[in-house]
Amino acid sequence: MEKLSIAEAASLLQEIVDGQDDRLQQLLADERKGVQKLVANWHKRREQEEKDRALFAQMCRYEQELRAGGVQYIAGVDEVGRGPLAGPVVTAAVVLPESFYLAGLNDSKKLSEAKREQFYEIIMREATAVGIGIVGAAEIDELNIYQATKKAMLAAILQLQTKPEHLLIDAMELPLEVPQTSIIKGDASSVSIAAASVVAKVTRDRMMKELGAAYPQYGFEKHMGYGTKEHLQAIESCGVLPEHRKSFAPIKHMI
Template sequence: MALTSPTPRTKTLGKAAAKQRMLKQLVCSDAPEQALRHLGFQSIAGVDEVGRGALFGPVVAAAVVLPERMASLAKAGLKDSKQMTREDREKLDKRIRKMALCVSVAEIDAETIDRVNIYQATRLAMLAAVQGLSVQPDHLLIDAMRIDHMCAQTRLFYGDALSLSIAAASVVAKVHRDGLMRELDLVHPVYGLASHKGYGTPQHRRALQEHGPCALHRRSFAPVWAVDPDALLEEQLTGDLMFEEDDLEDAIL
């Protein structure tokens, strides 16, 4: 009986790595906006959030209304903010703010996140960002969510990798929140916020173990609650303790 060589094992990508590979294959364009304009919509706002999986600080949402002609942003490399370097994001943030018909940013703080849960806090941040626009949109393009707004809405999964308007909102929100984390690092230097932006990295978890959480930590998130369980009021804990490991991919240095 002839012996056969064993079939070599294929290395399996982790969930986060597989997602990143998939996202890099998507093309960010104005196709979603053009499809909506074909249906008669004129003022289209892209809406996205950042900081949903962080252990510290607010969740931040942005809403951006771009002009009909936005091809120059695609040529400039606009895409999902997590796929870009800090330098590229900050350059595009300035370009977006200069080019956009209007931009709005909103924050929902850690206390509210603990009280209503991160999903509802994200929706509140998105709603506040839309309500802050100086130009009233007639359609919202939102990354994977719907909000309590009378405006027509399209929920677009992986929207920040497919729609220029949503990508613009993701860049604006991330540049805003990352800047806020660098400022708060000066106030709370023991946590290393400037490097990990409040996400649950090993460095941040070690600092939590050593120093405990501060007032701006999200106490309903498991890594924070585990350090100081008595700090979370029972009525605040509306469901399972929250934290998604996949959200570590947002902690771009």
């Protein structure tokens, strides 16, 4: 192979997927620093891809066990927003196809906002079914946050267009006849729950940004309703909104 330009070498490396590829070996023999840097970066990318695939495979173990037993439609269920002082608790139920692969998918809290948004679009496009459940502040006060979360999860599952045969739920059990597995830290252990975590998080964050636009003095788009110093100061200065959870401290002591 004739010596390629740096740009040509970079383009060629985009095609190579096998470390034993003769073309890679020829590039390795090219002593130019620019080419060697490209080859080193290729190896780093391959290593990261292998790590991503290994992690994804590990996070598929619950789904694989169920599919091995003949279960086809598995819904991952997760929530976001149990702890904030304002806004709804939002849940999602996601059924993924067996062929689904998304490198880097993990607990939504471990992902950047940009990555969550990117993953959200992929999940919504490729999922077999997605359901979303939302319970607002007034109902949270009426039911308590635990029961409100259950209600939101049930709503998300009932919204699924494909009826699930098994539920994988993040640390919760639901009063349904559908077989289910409750998994502690499930959003970091199951791809289905991780996908639900992303959908729920992005959905709620978008709602809180809209609330922030409606009440700019509260800064909801920054703290998403959590009890930050800025948020508490805004409540003291501007008062309690209908979107605030009046059964949560310290708000319940302010009214």
